[in-house]
Amino acid sequence: MLALHNVDKHYQNGRSSVQALKNIQLTIETGEMVGFLGRTNSGKSTLARCMGFLERPSQGNVIFENRTLNLLCEPERRALRRQIGIITKDPALLLSRSVLENITLGFEMHSNAAGPERRNLARPLLEWLELLEYSDAAVENLSAFIKQKVALARALSMQPQMLLCDDFTANLDSRSSYRLVQYLLEAKQKFPITVAVLSSDVEIIKQLAKRMLVLHQGEIVEQGLVADLLANPQAEATCDLIRSSTRTELPHSLRRRLQLQPLENSHPIWRITFKDPGEQESVLAYAVQRFQLQLSIVQAHLENLLDGKLGVMIAEIQGNEEQLSKASHYLSEQGLYNEVLAYVQ
Amino acid sequence: MFNELLKACEETLFMCVTAGVISTLVGLPLGTLLTITSANHLIEKPLLHKILKTSLTLLNAIPYVFWLVIIIPFTLLWFGNGEGCLLAILPLTIAIIPATALATASALKKVPSSLVESALSLGASNFQALRYVLFPEARMDLLQSSLKILQELITYSLLAGILGSGGLGHLLFDKGYQVFEGSYVFAIAVLLAALSMAFNKSLPWRGNLSLSSSTQKSRPEFKNS
Numbered sequence: 001m002l003a004l005h006n007v008d009k010h011y012q013n014g015r016s017s018v019q020a021l022k023n024i025q026l027t028i029e030t031g032e033m034v035g036f037l038g039r040t041n042s043g044k045s046t047l048a049r050c051m052g053f054l055e056r057p058s059q060g061n062v063i064f065e066n067r068t069l070n071l072l073c074e075p076e077r078r079a080l081r082r083q084i085g086i087i088t089k090d091p092a093l094l095l096s097r098s099v100l101e102n103i104t105l106g107f108e109m110h111s112n113a114a115g116p117e118r119r120n121l122a123r124p125l126l127e128w129l130e131l132l133e134y135s136d137a138a139v140e141n142l143s144a145f146i147k148q149k150v151a152l153a154r155a156l157s158m159q160p161q162m163l164l165c166d167d168f169t170a171n172l173d174s175r176s177s178y179r180l181v182q183y184l185l186e187a188k189q190k191f192p193i194t195v196a197v198l199s200s201d202v203e204i205i206k207q208l209a210k211r212m213l214v215l216h217q218g219e220i221v222e223q224g225l226v227a228d229l230l231a232n233p234q235a236e237a238t239c240d241l242i243r244s245s246t247r248t249e250l251p252h253s254l255r256r257r258l259q260l261q262p263l264e265n266s267h268p269i270w271r272i273t274f275k276d277p278g279e280q281e282s283v284l285a286y287a288v289q290r291f292q293l294q295l296s297i298v299q300a301h302l303e304n305l306l307d308g309k310l311g312v313m314i315a316e317i318q319g320n321e322e323q324l325s326k327a328s329h330y331l332s333e334q335g336l337y338n339e340v341l342a343y344v345q
Numbered sequence: 346m347f348n349e350l351l352k353a354c355e356e357t358l359f360m361c362v363t364a365g366v367i368s369t370l371v372g373l374p375l376g377t378l379l380t381i382t383s384a385n386h387l388i389e390k391p392l393l394h395k396i397l398k399t400s401l402t403l404l405n406a407i408p409y410v411f412w413l414v415i416i417i418p419f420t421l422l423w424f425g426n427g428e429g430c431l432l433a434i435l436p437l438t439i440a441i442i443p444a445t446a447l448a449t450a451s452a453l454k455k456v457p458s459s460l461v462e463s464a465l466s467l468g469a470s471n472f473q474a475l476r477y478v479l480f481p482e483a484r485m486d487l488l489q490s491s492l493k494i495l496q497e498l499i500t501y502s503l504l505a506g507i508l509g510s511g512g513l514g515h516l517l518f519d520k521g522y523q524v525f526e527g528s529y530v531f532a533i534a535v536l537l538a539a540l541s542m543a544f545n546k547s548l549p550w551r552g553n554l555s556l557s558s559s560t561q562k563s564r565p566e567f568k569n570s
Binding site: 093109 | 457459460462463464465466467468469470473477478481482484
């Protein structure tokens with residue numbers, strides 16, 4: 001279990017001080033898969049470094065397996081760091097070493113195993129991540145995806161209890177990130193690890209986490225199950241992140257006409273979400289009839305989350321303003337969360 | 346003439362290499378300390394860092410001739426007049442230590458902090474971070490700067506030679522300034538150019554050197570760790 005109590009972190013930048021984390025309070029249970037959603041500059045990396053014991057918080061405590069960071073001496077902290085693997089967007093591989101030597105760095109530092117033994121120790125990892133053919137290659141000219149796999153292997157080489165993934169797909173194309181996500185899911189099956197994913201990409205968190213915390217300007221503004229937050233985000237920052245990610249999925253022709261503020265003659269586009277899809281169509285059909293709305297569906301799909309499914313529908317809605325707000329209220333009562341994504345004319 | 350040149354050459358090399366080795370022994374740890382005490386590095390010690398940095402920069406700014414002039418009289422008292430080369434080694438060493446330390450520091454600074462952190466997250470101690478990350482990653486830069494320093498030492502040793510210690514500088518002063526003998530001066534010029542170029546980083550064999558120490562090389566010194 002990893003817990004942060006009232007963690008503050010500020011950096012001294014010349015004379016001014018920058019507050020990176022404000023009063024962070026969180027608990028990650030053993031074996032959990034938890035996601036942190038936040039834009040760049042929201043304090044994600046600082047949080048990851050604090051959780052990985054690489055950074056001392058300015059205030060507050062980091063507690064890992066009932067041991068408090070502030071009370072530990074340096075050798076104890078070092079031993080604990082080994083329990084927490086980290087991958088970041090920068091694979092940070094040593095250019096002076098081959099792929100294999102990068103992965104076995106931990107064995108080299110902490111065990112007496114000789115060269116061939118270390119190779120054997122790393123072999124299962126290399127096989128699993130399909131890195132065998134690269135094991136003696138120089139690191140410099142590998143692709144970003146392979147470098148990131150090597151970084152993952154290195155992070156898992158010490159058999160950590162926890163793996164922190166800080167924006168690890170930032171430099172990868174969508175296919176490579178998808179495959180890396182699959183590897184992480186496999187890793188969760190193979191090893192008894194707790195996984196914390198920090199990302200600015202909702203998609204990554206959807207695939208990897210059951211619970212999610214939203215970071216905004218160094219604060220946790222919202223937390224809950226991924227399905228709940230996606231269906232019914234409360235905090236402004238969460239809505240913003242989800243809306244902007246949804247907008248980019250809209251068809252191009254529609255996206256060009258979007259307006260963030262209502263204008264004359266414009267009508268809203270709604271994003272309607274519902275958990276565990278089933279009977280909702282009839283509720284929607286009834287609402288359309290009752291409130292005399294015109295509804296044209298732009299997009300509708302089911303999202304497979306780690307626990308359960310989430311239905312997402314994006315629709316242009318036309319109707320009398322009063323009726324619209326009544327309809328919105330009615331749908332929410334029936335468990336169909338809805339919000340205005342944008343407006344079109 | 347050949348024997349004289351050879352002896353002078355030997356003396357110059359002896360001076361430079363000895364001074365180089367001693368200054369590395371002192372300058373390398375100093376430079377390392379300077380780097381790791383900087384902000385957000387292994388051991389953050391702002392005060393020590395500031396003191397080290399200021400003093401090294403100041404010392405580095407003092408011209409080499411200054412050390413030569415104030416130290417050679419003392420070494421004359423110490424060793425007597427006999428050992429010309431030994432006279433020059435102390436001022437040479439003192440003059441080059443700050444440069445070595447600063448060059449070491451700048452080479453180590455170039456290693457991205459993310460690499461150090463990745464080792465720390467595997468549980469590395471500060472010493473291990475230096476041994477497995479900082480020095481191996483900076484080794485090409487360290488090698489280049491030490492070659493450059495050797496080159497500089499040769500220039501400095503000429504000056505020392507003119508002030509009375511041995512080596513090519515002394516020979517040049519004798520044969521070139523006091524009685525002009527063209528053949529000597531020409532031969533010395535060629536020798537100096539050759540020595541300086543031998544340490545030049547732009548020569549082709551330097552390229553080979555960097556290849557041979559690349560990642561493919563096995564590193565026996567790490568085997569028993």
